[in-house]
Amino acid sequence: MIIETEPESRQEPGREPRRAVTADVPAVRAVTDAAYRHYIERIGIRPAPMDADHAAGVAAGHVFVAGDPVAGLVVLVPQEDHLFLDSVAVHPDAHGTGLGRILLGFAETRARALGLPEIRLYTNALMWENQRLYPRYGYELTERRVDGPYDRFHYRKRLSA
DSSP: OOOOOSOOOOOOTTOSOEEOOGGGHHHHHHHHHHHHTTHHHHHSSOOGGGGSOHHHHHHTTOEEEETTTTOEEEEEEEOSSSEEEEEEEEOGGGTTSSHHHHHHHHHHHHHHHTTOSEEEEEEETTOHHHHHHHHHTTOEEEEEEEETTEEEEEEEEEOOO
């Protein structure tokens, strides 16, 4: 999960997340690849979001994009008792613009709209930037677990009503 940490800029048209459509799939793939590519050397494997079936995620209604052209996205999968934030990706050209903050805020709005009390996510243990960042956004570390080739830190954020 990649998000920038710079202060949010004022809202610009096209930055409000919208549900992705089939025509967005190439942009979803391109932004995801650009956002996660630099981690390949560090973690020694392609990050899972790079190999996701983006077309299936879009078709299922789980992918929301922001920017015109698309500069960021969030993949949100509703579960029975939480919203799973599967991926946040911001194109490197849009780092520092507040787009990551907008996408995280959208995830909270979406969880509340679905009546879900918390958001859960995980990040690779070697993506240490995220381990510093998520607690600043109210996420608490719940566990560290190895899932196949991935060593992951799991987080959750409980939402107030």
